[in-house]
Amino acid sequence: MSDHDQHEHDDLVEEEYLQQDEVLEEEVPDLDQGEPMESDDDEAVNPLEGYELRPSADDENVMELADDSVQGFFDHQEPVYAVALNPKFSNIVVSGGGDDKSYLWRTDTGEKLFEFDGHKDSVTSVAFSVNGDYVASAGMDGKVRVWKTETGEFCCAVDGPDEINWIDWHPKGNILLAGATDSTIWMWAMPSGKFMNIFNGHAGPVTAGRFTPDGKKIVSVCEDTSLIVWDPKSAAAEIRLSGEDARFHLEPITTVAVNRDSTLAITGSMDGKARLINIIHGNIVASLENHSESVETASFCDVLPLAATGSVDGTISIWDVQTQRLRSTLRHEDAVVKVEYVRNSAMLVSCSVDKTLKLWDTRTGNCVRTWVGHRDTILDFAISNDGQTIVTASDDGHCLVFKA
Numbered sequence: 001m002s003d004h005d006q007h008e009h010d011d012l013v014e015e016e017y018l019q020q021d022e023v024l025e026e027e028v029p030d031l032d033q034g035e036p037m038e039s040d041d042d043e044a045v046n047p048l049e050g051y052e053l054r055p056s057a058d059d060e061n062v063m064e065l066a067d068d069s070v071q072g073f074f075d076h077q078e079p080v081y082a083v084a085l086n087p088k089f090s091n092i093v094v095s096g097g098g099d100d101k102s103y104l105w106r107t108d109t110g111e112k113l114f115e116f117d118g119h120k121d122s123v124t125s126v127a128f129s130v131n132g133d134y135v136a137s138a139g140m141d142g143k144v145r146v147w148k149t150e151t152g153e154f155c156c157a158v159d160g161p162d163e164i165n166w167i168d169w170h171p172k173g174n175i176l177l178a179g180a181t182d183s184t185i186w187m188w189a190m191p192s193g194k195f196m197n198i199f200n201g202h203a204g205p206v207t208a209g210r211f212t213p214d215g216k217k218i219v220s221v222c223e224d225t226s227l228i229v230w231d232p233k234s235a236a237a238e239i240r241l242s243g244e245d246a247r248f249h250l251e252p253i254t255t256v257a258v259n260r261d262s263t264l265a266i267t268g269s270m271d272g273k274a275r276l277i278n279i280i281h282g283n284i285v286a287s288l289e290n291h292s293e294s295v296e297t298a299s300f301c302d303v304l305p306l307a308a309t310g311s312v313d314g315t316i317s318i319w320d321v322q323t324q325r326l327r328s329t330l331r332h333e334d335a336v337v338k339v340e341y342v343r344n345s346a347m348l349v350s351c352s353v354d355k356t357l358k359l360w361d362t363r364t365g366n367c368v369r370t371w372v373g374h375r376d377t378i379l380d381f382a383i384s385n386d387g388q389t390i391v392t393a394s395d396d397g398h399c400l401v402f403k404a
Contacts, residue, residue, distance in 0.1 A: 065373075065375065066372045066373070067372065067373035067400075068371040068372055068373050068402060069371070069373040069400035069401055069402055070401050070402065070403050071107055071108065071109070071110045071400070071401035072110055072373075072398055072399060072400045072401065073093070073095065073103065073105045073110050073112070073398070073399040074397070074398050074399075075103055075105075075112055075115075076095065076097040076098070076099050076101070076103070076397050076398070076399070077099055077397050078097050078098035078099040078122075078397055079097055079098040079376075079379065079394070079395045079396075079397060080095050080096070080097040080098075080379065080380075080393035080394055080395075080397060080398065080399055081096060081097055081098065081122060081123065081124050081125075081379055081380065081393060082095065082096045082097075082123065082124060082125050082126045082379075082380050082393060083095045083096075083126065083380050083381065083382050083391050083392065083393040083399060084126050084127050084128055084135075084382050085107075085128075085382040085383070085384055085389070085391060086128050086132040086135075086149065087128055087130065087131070087132045087385065088131060088132035089132060090107070090384035090385065090386070090389055091106050091107045091108050091389075092104065092105075092106065092107075092113070092132075092149065093105055093106070093107055093382070093391050093399070094126045094127075094128065094135050094137070095126065095391075095393055095399050096122075096123030096124070096125065096126040096137050096139075097122065097123055097393070097397070098122045098123075100117070100119045100120060100121060100122060100123060100139065100141075101115060101116060101117050101119070101123065102116045102119075102123050102126050102135075102137040103115055103116065104116070104135065104147075104149070104152065105399075107389055107391060107401045110401075113152065114147070114152035116135075116137060116145065116147055116152075116154075118143075118145050118154075118157060119137065119139040119141050119143060119145065120139075120141040120143075121139050121140035121141040121163075122139055122140045123137050123138070123139045124138060124139055124140055124163075124164060124165065124166075125137070125138045125139075125164060125165070125166050125167045125178075126138075126167075127167050127168065127169055128149065128169070129169045129174050129176075129190070130169055130170065130171055130172060130173065130174075132149055133148065133149055133150070133174075134146055134147065134148060134149060134155065134174060134190055134191055135147050135148075135149050136167055136169070136176055136190070138164040138166075138167045138178055139163075139164060140163040140164070141159075141163075142159050142160070142161050142162050142163060142164060142180065143157055143158070143159045143164075144157065144158050144159070144164065144167065144176065144178055144188070145157045146176070146190050146191055146193070148191070155190070155191035155193070156190070156191055156192065156193030157193070158186075158188050158193045158195070160184075160186050160195070160198070161178055161179075161180030161181075161182060161184050161185075161186050162180045162181045162182030162184075163180060163181040163182075164178050164179070164180050164181075165179050165180060165181060165205065165206060165207060165208070166178070166179050166206075166208060166209060166210075167179075168209065168210040168211055169211075170211050170215055170232075171211055171213055171214070171215045172215045173215075174189065174190040174191065175187060175188070175189055175190065175196065175232075176188050176190050177209070177210070177211060177218065179206035179207075179208070179209045179220055180205070180206060181205040181206075182205075183200070183202040183203055183204055183205065183206060183222065183224075184198055184199065184200060184202075184206070185198070185199035185202075185206055185209060185218070185220055185230075186198050186199075187199070187232065197232065197233075197235040198235065199218065199220070199228075199230050199235050199237075200235075201226075201228050201230075201237045201240070202220065202222035202224055202226055202228065203222070203224040203226070204222050204223035204224035204252070205222065205223045206220050206221070206222050207221055207222060207223055207252070207253060207254050207255070208220070208221050208253075208254065208255050208256045209221065209256065210256070210258060211232070212258050212262035212279070213258065213259075213260055213261075213262050214262040215232075216232075216262065217229050217230065217231065217232070217238070217262065217279065218230040218231075218232055219256055219258055219265055219279060220256070221253040221254075221255070221256045221267055222252075222253060223252035223253070224242070224243075224252070225242050225243030225248070225249045225250060225251065225252065225253060225269070226240060226241065226242040226243075226253070227239075227240070227241045227242070227248075227253065227256065227265070227267055227277065228240050229279050229282070239279065239282035240282075241277065241282065241284070245284075247284050247287070248275060248284060249267065249269040249271070249273065249275065250269075250271060251269045251270040251271035251273075252269060252270045253267050253268070253269045254268055254269060254270060254294060254295060254296055255267065255268045255295060255296060255297050255298050256268075256298070257298040257299050257300055257307070258279070258300070259300040259307075259321075260300065260302045262279070263278065263279065263280055264276060264277065264278060264279065264285070264300070264321065265277045265279045266288070266298040266300070266307055266309065267298075268294075268295025268296065268297070268298050268309055268311075269294070269295060270294040270295075271294070272289070272291040272292055272293050272294060272295060272311060272313070273287065273288070273289050273291070273295065274287075274288035274289070274291075274295050274298065274309045274317075274319075275287060275288065276288060276307075276319075276321065276324060285324065286324035288309065288317070288319055288324065288326075290309075290315070290317040290326050290329065291309065291311035291313050291315060291317065292311070292313045293311050293312035293313040293335075294311060294312045295309050295310070295311050296310055296311060296312060296335070296336065296337060296338075297309070297310040297336065297337065297338045297339045297340075298310070298339070299339050299340045299341045299348070300321075300341065301341045301345075301346055301348075301362065302341065302343060302344050302345070303344055303345065303346060304346050304362075304363070305320060305321040305322045306318060306319065306320065306321065306327065306346065306362055307319045307321050308339045308341070308348055308350075308362065309339070310336030310337070310338065310339040310350060311335070311336055312335040312336070313335070314331060314332045314333060314334055314335055314336060314352070314354075315329050315330065315331055315332075315336070316329070316330040316331070316332070316336055316339055316348070316350055316360070317329055317330075318330065318348075318362045318365065327362075327365070328362070328364075328365030329365075330350070330358075330360055330365060330367070332350065332352035332353075332354050332356065332358065333352070333354040333356075334352050334353035334354035335352060335353040335354075336350055336351075336352050337351050337352055337353065337377065337378060337379060337380075338350065338351050338378075338380060338381060340381070340383060341362075342383055342387035343383070343385050343387065345387055346361065346362050346363050347359060347360065347361060347362070347368070347387060348360045348361075348362050349381060349383055349390060351378035351379075351380075351381050351392065352377075352378065353377045355372065355374045355375065355376060355377065355378060355394075356370055356371065356372055356378070357370070357371040357372075357378060357381060357390065357392060357402060358370050358371075359371075359404060369404065371390075371402045373400050373402075374392065374394040374396055374398065374400060375394075375396040375398075376394055376395035376396035377394060377395040378392050378393070378394050378395075379393050379394060379395055380392070380393040381393065387404055388403060388404050389401065389402070389403060389404070390402045390403075390404065
């Protein structure tokens with residue numbers, strides 16, 4: 001294909017994905033149905049180096065570390081900050097970490113498929129395109145790099161932002177969004193890397209953001225207490241809320257979630273408060289207040305009018321979106337890092353500084369399962385579309401695979 005034809009193709013792709021009016025409908029199911037010991041002598045040669053030393057059963061000073069994982073990936077050697085599962089092939093994972101690299105690997109065998117380098121600082125975000133054909137990594141070096149998933153072939157590298165906090169693919173095509181600490185959001189067509197738009201309007205680090213599920217809008221939040229709803233085509237700010245309105249957040253906003261219908265958003269801030277926002281009209285629907293410390297994460301349920309917020313105070317609040325009332329309070333033993341509903345389900349997954357991963361039935365508030373295996377904070381996780389596989393990323397430098 002000539003360069004001229006390629007540009008025409010890119011323009012057609014951009015127009016197709018940014019002007020689609022129909023939302024893909026999805027079928028809703030029936031809900032009723034331990035470290036190695038170190039030598040005291042640093043200069044001594046250990047003839048058993050490389051072999052795992054297991055303590056004897058009568059050694060009361062050593063506690064056996066429980067591990068519920070079925071597989072793991074251990075090549076990072078540094079904290080792993082982000083992990084994502086391929087939407088088409090749920091046994092393919094990408095992880096990124098403090099070693100400035102991302103890896104493509106298999107959940108069933110732990111086999112490393114590809115090592116992706118090129119970043120000059122920690123990889124803070126990774127994501128697959130909507131059809132799983134491409135995989136992207138973004139880092140504190142301000143760069144985004146994209147590869148072909150199947151072959152590991154490098155496609156392009158783009159930059160422009162400062163340190164990148166998050167990336168998100170368009171839900172209907174190969175368009176990539178990135179939010180940065182320098183208050184900007186950038187958008188490119190992939191895999192060509194063609195620049196499409198820059199979104200200016202925040203006045204601080206853009207802490208979270210995403211395309212709405214219908215692909216028609218972008219929602220982002222910032223440390224400057226602002227939420228903005230953007231038009232992806234024109235980069236115009238259509239709705240803006242900020243701490244200038246005393247009913248909104250007065251402290252930095254840390255997280256945002258958007259419901260499946262692309263009509264509502266939940267924001268959470270460092271003052272422990274959450275807000276329910278109508279992103280069609282820009283109205284503040286409700287103040288959701290049940291946390292005593294920073295709200296770090298939020299998620300909407302696809303199939304019931306429920307939403308979850310998680311906090312540094314170790315609690316998860318389950319909210320009834322229709323009545324705006326608290327339904328139940330769930331608890332970890334330390335700060336909650338992330339919550340996410342299983343697709344098409346009322347089941348919620350959460351991870352924590354307490355090193356555990358939990359599965360909750362938010363209809364009852366019961367903890368269905370607790371998984372252990374990490375030796376440090378779980379920083380991220382990804383859930384397969386069928387909800388049966390969960391992959392974690394941890395401060396201990398490991399990724400683990402758990403089965404529901």
